[in-house]
Amino acid sequence: MDITILGQQLLGYIPLGDIVLYLAPLNLFMFASTLAFTTIIAISKTETQVEADFGTLKDKEVKVDQKEFKIRRFLAIVCGLATAGAMITGDLFNFILFVCLIGIVNIGIVAAVKQVDVLDAAFQYGLVAMIAVLPLFGGAAMILASAGTISLLEIVNIPTTFMMLFGSLLLFIGVAGETGVAPFYATKAEMFRTPGSPFLLIIHLSSLLVIVRVIEILLIINKPF
Amino acid sequence: MSRIGRLWNSLATPKRIPRFYSVILGILLLAGFIVPMALNDHQLYPRPEPQLQVSEKDPLAPYDRGGIPLKEPGIVRSQYPQFSEKAGMVTSYMSPIAIGVSNTTPYYGTSIYSSPGGLIDEILYYSRGFDTILESSILMMAFVVASWVALNFTMRRREEE
Amino acid sequence: MSASLIIPTLVSPVVVSLFVPAIFTGLIVGLIGLMAIAYQKNDLSALILTDIVGIGMLILVAAVGTDLAEALILPGLVVELAEILAISEILMSREMKKKGKSAELIPLPLSMDMEVMTTAPTFLAIILIAYGAFLSGFTGGAVAGGGILVYVLSKRMRGVPADTWEGIAGVSGIAWCLWLVGFLLFFVFPQYWLLALFLAAFGIFIKVAFKAGLIGVIGREEFSKK
Numbered sequence: 028m029d030i031t032i033l034g035q036q037l038l039g040y041i042p043l044g045d046i047v048l049y050l051a052p053l054n055l056f057m058f059a060s061t062l063a064f065t066t067i068i069a070i071s072k073t074e075t076q077v078e079a080d081f082g083t084l085k086d087k088e089v090k091v092d093q094k095e096f097k098i099r100r101f102l103a104i105v106c107g108l109a110t111a112g113a114m115i116t117g118d119l120f121n122f123i124l125f126v127c128l129i130g131i132v133n134i135g136i137v138a139a140v141k142q143v144d145v146l147d148a149a150f151q152y153g154l155v156a157m158i159a160v161l162p163l164f165g166g167a168a169m170i171l172a173s174a175g176t177i178s179l180l181e182i183v184n185i186p187t188t189f190m191m192l193f194g195s196l197l198l199f200i201g202v203a204g205e206t207g208v209a210p211f212y213a214t215k216a217e218m219f220r221t222p223g224s225p226f227l228l229i230i231h232l233s234s235l236l237v238i239v240r241v242i243e244i245l246l247i248i249n250k251p252f
Numbered sequence: 253m254s255r256i257g258r259l260w261n262s263l264a265t266p267k268r269i270p271r272f273y274s275v276i277l278g279i280l281l282l283a284g285f286i287v288p289m290a291l292n293d294h295q296l297y298p299r300p301e302p303q304l305q306v307s308e309k310d311p312l313a314p315y316d317r318g319g320i321p322l323k324e325p326g327i328v329r330s331q332y333p334q335f336s337e338k339a340g341m342v343t344s345y346m347s348p349i350a351i352g353v354s355n356t357t358p359y360y361g362t363s364i365y366s367s368p369g370g371l372i373d374e375i376l377y378y379s380r381g382f383d384t385i386l387e388s389s390i391l392m393m394a395f396v397v398a399s400w401v402a403l404n405f406t407m408r409r410r411e412e413e
Numbered sequence: 414m415s416a417s418l419i420i421p422t423l424v425s426p427v428v429v430s431l432f433v434p435a436i437f438t439g440l441i442v443g444l445i446g447l448m449a450i451a452y453q454k455n456d457l458s459a460l461i462l463t464d465i466v467g468i469g470m471l472i473l474v475a476a477v478g479t480d481l482a483e484a485l486i487l488p489g490l491v492v493e494l495a496e497i498l499a500i501s502e503i504l505m506s507r508e509m510k511k512k513g514k515s516a517e518l519i520p521l522p523l524s525m526d527m528e529v530m531t532t533a534p535t536f537l538a539i540i541l542i543a544y545g546a547f548l549s550g551f552t553g554g555a556v557a558g559g560g561i562l563v564y565v566l567s568k569r570m571r572g573v574p575a576d577t578w579e580g581i582a583g584v585s586g587i588a589w590c591l592w593l594v595g596f597l598l599f600f601v602f603p604q605y606w607l608l609a610l611f612l613a614a615f616g617i618f619i620k621v622a623f624k625a626g627l628i629g630v631i632g633r634e635e636f637s638k639k
Binding site: 042043044045046047094098101102105112120121124125127128131132134135138139147148151152154155158159161162169171172173174175176178181189190192193196197200204210211213214216217 | 263264265266267268269270272273274276277280283284287288289290291292294295296330331332335336378379380381382383386387389390393394396397400401404
Binding site: 282 | 593611
């Protein structure tokens, strides 16, 4: 296959049946940086937060105990791998499943905290993630119905219809909900308060990279240029 | 200006986010009623007309896609036939037990009996196998999260030991 | 060869003509769910209402009406179920922390001390597991898992070692690995597709069965507390 996607020459592809992962310079760069960051997270230790009270000298240390540390590290690594996979997948439906995996793992990373506020934010984020299943899968189904395929390498050559435009709008709002970007950031901002960096940073990194990737996919589908 | 400020402030409350999100999504879905829609009839993995196989009393209805087990592949129109060289073999395969059961009943295809092989296995395990890996990873992660929370918090098992 | 075996190159006109009504149904179902979520005030009902939104999604996918769409419904359904599973547990944990009270994991209106559960668990479990193995695949896993569930739930009367959890979880993990090996075999050595198919089909059987078993272990721990 000799295909140019968004002006980039494909360096290669990994065929897995109908699902073809493609390696273009931008995607490879994002893939490598996600993997590097995941490795750093996997070998690092958690921070310790200090809660200070006004008017007293009693500072309280908030630590993450061993069991919690282990499950969080596991989920953070899974999140990193899912983000890396979402960067190079060449199939629309496969990308959506990667985004859903990132969403559920993000909820899991903060599920172990003891603060009620944070748990509440995680629950609300989970609700948004569940509602986002409709636009994500629905948008992909619209694109499939209109284009007849969900492989990005084929969609590149298919002229865009209004239905594909509508499908990609649905897809975008779905990813916005699942990754919690503005204006739906409040649930995620609350989740960052919990102790347990650097595992929490992977939540941030994954949503940034997924947004970059979904914009690339929308450009591929809609061909504005 | 103050009104916009109040709007931003209300967006900072996590409890309002699901409602806000569902209102925005609802407006977008309403737009779906005026978008011109039509199904492109050039689809991957097309299937015969609904009820056609059922009315022909085919025991494998509605999943009969032809082929002879272990010999001849069934008919599948996958996206990249060049990447799945044994395409159709899984579709046509039936285990000996499955052949036995399908000889006794005309409703084999719609029973809960799922032998290894068949059309859905072909798509789920072979041509779109990576999707199934991801799908069950999602289920596994959800199970890990739920059981971890249950074992450590909701059941209070640790405190008892 | 009968006429039914001719697979058309184009989607049949019946499905094409049904597409727009199906999409509209999906959109309406989704809108009903979203409006309900926007109106309600209770967190638990919001969680239950998201299921309606999920059904809308399933209708949108099913509207395409090809074999591919049928295969794509399964991931959608599983994602929906998985998220409900995790989020409801978080909701429970939050409510318990807020109120400082604990609740039963499986609140049953009647006591589980039925005679069947002490006299015949082994028999029931063997029947269910054998039938599940005969069915194989995902449904078989669910049936056999029901057998393990019954066995583990009732065995508490005689006492099961406390490390059953780790044991069953370990077997489930091994089945998972078998399953992945099956998938890889499909792509790396397509000539062994039959072996790969059996690894995949029985891997998912063992996996689903033991997942249900794990739920049973949690349930037993819960009951034996009393």
